[in-house]
Amino acid sequence: MKTSDFNYDLPEELIAQTPVEPRDHSRLLVYHRKNGQIEHKHFYDIIDYLNPGDALVINETKVIPARLLGVKEDTGVPVEVLLLRRHNATDWEALVRPGRRLRPGTICSFGDGLLRCEVLDNVEDIGGRIVRFHCDGVFEEVLDRLGEMPLPPYIHEKLQDATRYQTVYAKQEGSAAAPTAGLHFTPELLERIKAKGITVVPVLLHVGLGTFRPVKVENAEEHVMHSEFCQVTEEAAETLNRIRQSGGRIVCVGTTSVRTLETMATEDGIIHAGARDTAIFIYPGVKIKAVDALITNFHLPQSTLLMLVSALTGRDEALSVYREAVQERYRFFSFGDAMFIE
Template sequence: MRVDAFDFTLPPENIALRPARPRDAARMLVVRGSGTEGGMEDRGVLDLPGLLNPGDCLVFNDTRVIPAQLEGKRGDASIGATLHRRLGPRHWAAFVRNAKRVRTGDTIQFAQGVTAISEGRDEDGAVIFFFPGDEPVELLLERAGTMPLPPYIAGKRPTDAQDRDDYQTMFAAEPGAVAAPTAALHFTPGLLEALSARGIGHETVTLHVGAGTFLPVKADDTDAHKMHAEWGRIDAGTADRLNAVRAAGGRLVAVGTTSLRLLESAADADGLIRPFADETRIFITPGYRFRGVDALMTNFHLPKSTLFMLVSALMGLDRMQAAYAHAITSGYRFYSYGDASLLIP
């Protein structure tokens, strides 16, 4: 499909620079049906228990965002690096600002005495960094790094101490992401208790979100776009419980596109979720047949992005263009710190 079909105009004032407080006070646009059938309803995240059925199961991503944004120098040249994907205990691939100034073998001096050596490029064009020394790289990042806020927020205000809390979900347990699974930012212990009281369960899976999630689609046609790789895991026990939900008539509701992409990567042709521990480059566009999920809770996404393509695949492009137009005129807050949508095909 033409990438231009997924374009829309978003006024800058609709972009959220801080999350709702409390987190579960965000608005939520409920979209049902696909194509020309179904409807839209303005609700709130706190309404979620009444919008789902007993026996349904929410699937959260338990990845934890690491302070993966680094600023440094190679000689007089300023180098900005966003770690993108772990390649080994001391090796990371990074998207680099001023990358033309970084050659294989160069040492980059980051803050707080942290250094990294460039060891070439990976297949996505990212710079491969080796961090020498004995300290775990996670400790080095805690000392020298900052939270990697999305460019549409970081371009409007600096990262601060509040973002260390705001940009983590209550489920964050497995360090490795450089972007938050933002739909889960809306959840609080109180909301989870209300869902449980209604008979709605939840499970966690792990997908370490990479910085590639923010990369623009530069191709003119979706067939020409190469998706970034991200590592995910669903253990055997979790897969069994998810399959049992569907066998009992419940629905699997992915909380966030990251959970959805992992579930779809792990689902077989019959819709059974299989144990999974691997990288995925799944790219979901209209025409895709969903196997592993029945509904999706997600924030509002960038125009012409792979994530807007994904929600259009789930609900239909015309329906999502209409939903986003309604959200914009109704003052919904967009992107990572913004409001939510509940998409039920």
């Protein structure tokens, strides 16, 4: 399976730079796997495709202001530190720029010294660093003050409202990027969905480098995912297993929810409670054990996210749907439109 097999042509003007208002007025492409039919709707129509007795699985992670801009303390050279994953109260795994200048022992300063970090060690597999922070006061409060939302590099517009890069149900801080399929939901739409008899079930995956790390090997199956923390509670596992046994579908909001459930599911499709790191890589040929349908955005060419979608639909089918989305001028990537695969 070649990485280049998952390429497609995307005009740059279709990369969404700003979110749609209201959230649920983005467009929705509905793809029916049974017959290959495609429908063009709006996201608020998603309720028409969810059935009483289904489960809607959401990832309630919350994005932290993970991008810190500062200086190298001894020279004043500008630096950027992107927090990926917390190890303990002071230490984080991070991406840094300029990497060649931020060797172990380097001290960086942010906010005129309000926050400082020391580079402890290299993280070879991601080209990152382990950094240790020092500050007066509560770290989270200082980070809220000094940090920025880490928008993807293909978004060039400044985000006017930071809450638009959070889902309305975000609760547990820890992500370096938003689970963007969830950005389309409003509180009102969620209430209508619940009133229809669909159970909303929260799970957790803190989005880090594993979700959006580019595939750099030609043989895609050799790609190694970076691990991310995920969790399914006892209540969530019991609810999902009961719904599936009763004939309801498990409908995941976003690829992170899929990866969480597939990490926690055994071959028989039973979902087990637990909290652990996952580096699961789902691509065509990998068995989907516990997920019946998916709400997702349109993903980058040659990405692990497009490969996961292709595991559900088949590669040729996924690329065919993407070509139609391009032809119909859908908006792509994080702030773009949505797709429902059922």
